[in-house]
Amino acid sequence: MNSACRNQSRRASPGFQKPERTDKGSVLGKFALVAGTCVVLFATIAQAQQVDVAVGLGTIESSSPTIGGLNFQQPAEKGGSYINISGDLVGFGHRRLGLSAETSFRSREANYDGYEKYRPILTDVNAFFQPRLRKKLGLDLMAGVGVASTRFNLPASCNIPGCINYTSSNHFMEDFGGGVRYYVWRHVFVRPEIRYYHIQNNAEFHSNNLVRLGASIGYTIGPN
Numbered sequence: 001m002n003s004a005c006r007n008q009s010r011r012a013s014p015g016f017q018k019p020e021r022t023d024k025g026s027v028l029g030k031f032a033l034v035a036g037t038c039v040v041l042f043a044t045i046a047q048a049q050q051v052d053v054a055v056g057l058g059t060i061e062s063s064s065p066t067i068g069g070l071n072f073q074q075p076a077e078k079g080g081s082y083i084n085i086s087g088d089l090v091g092f093g094h095r096r097l098g099l100s101a102e103t104s105f106r107s108r109e110a111n112y113d114g115y116e117k118y119r120p121i122l123t124d125v126n127a128f129f130q131p132r133l134r135k136k137l138g139l140d141l142m143a144g145v146g147v148a149s150t151r152f153n154l155p156a157s158c159n160i161p162g163c164i165n166y167t168s169s170n171h172f173m174e175d176f177g178g179g180v181r182y183y184v185w186r187h188v189f190v191r192p193e194i195r196y197y198h199i200q201n202n203a204e205f206h207s208n209n210l211v212r213l214g215a216s217i218g219y220t221i222g223p224n
Helices: 003-012 024-044
Strands: 050-061 082-092 097-106 110-112 116-129 137-153 166-185 188-199 209-221
Touching: 050 097, 050 188, 082 116, 082 209, 097 137, 116 166, 137 188, 166 209
Parallel strands: none
Antiparallel strands: 050 082, 050 209, 082 097, 097 116, 110 116, 116 137, 137 166, 166 188, 188 209
16 A cells, blocks of 8 residues: 555544644744743853863653554654754853753654654753762753754655655753763763653654653863
């Protein structure tokens, strides 16, 4: 059965609800307001004495739908390798408080119900707290908001100039998490980490709740 027929059969099924992918404007509007506020705060602490940048690898875990259901069920948003890029600026409260920004995306596209490819991207900005435990050991704790964006590649080919063969779904989300930072050599650190994401109205997938587990390697600019 071709992809068009499979698509039609899903729409005809009484248990299938077509995922909503039309909330882009409202989501981006909320995120733009938050991002604008963060830009102002970053400018306020531009004289901060510490900046950290890091890149890492992890995976996503989430609950799965019940096996054996008769009607279509949205798949679980889980598994795969996720690359994350992050940065923070520390300058408040004896140099322990600051702001951070992070994006995490699936390194390879996944299959959505066997008929189209998709790639999730999680981007957030956070309030940041960095207590020091020992000379080389500390914590990175954060909480904030962001956007969960999923790009779906449509199964039909599109070779006409200007034609777009993908669609994006965007949802506002809240997040919090932390990691254990250890300096292995001078300003170079490693950080095992965990993040929790609550994605509002994540109708394309089974659950609104995601957990990312992974580790990063980073570099500190300034005293640590």
